[in-house]
Amino acid sequence: MNVLGVLVVRSGAYLSSEAVNHERIHTAQMRELGYLPFYVIYVLEWLVRLLMRGNAYRNISFEREAYRHQRDLDYLEKRRHFEQWRKNKRQQ
Secondary structure, X not given: OEEOOEEOOOOOOOOXXXXXXXXXXXXXXXXXXXXXXXXXXXXXXXXXXXXXOOOOOOOOHHHHHHHHHOOOOOHHHHOOOOHHHOOOOOOO
């Protein structure tokens, strides 16, 4: 879990480089929007997506960006601002 840019994990838990990168992408999103606005928007979007078809969690814009790029360990070096809301040619 990523709380204010700090990863909170169980003692002895293994985190792959992809999982760490996924959370680093969330930290970049938080810094860009501000921590409180990030969480407010995240929860509101999740609530709206609960009413829609598909997996509400996986369809949150922040999660789509993080899952889409978690394997690209250099992604944050080339990430554009507000990337989570840009239309992408390749959707998951």
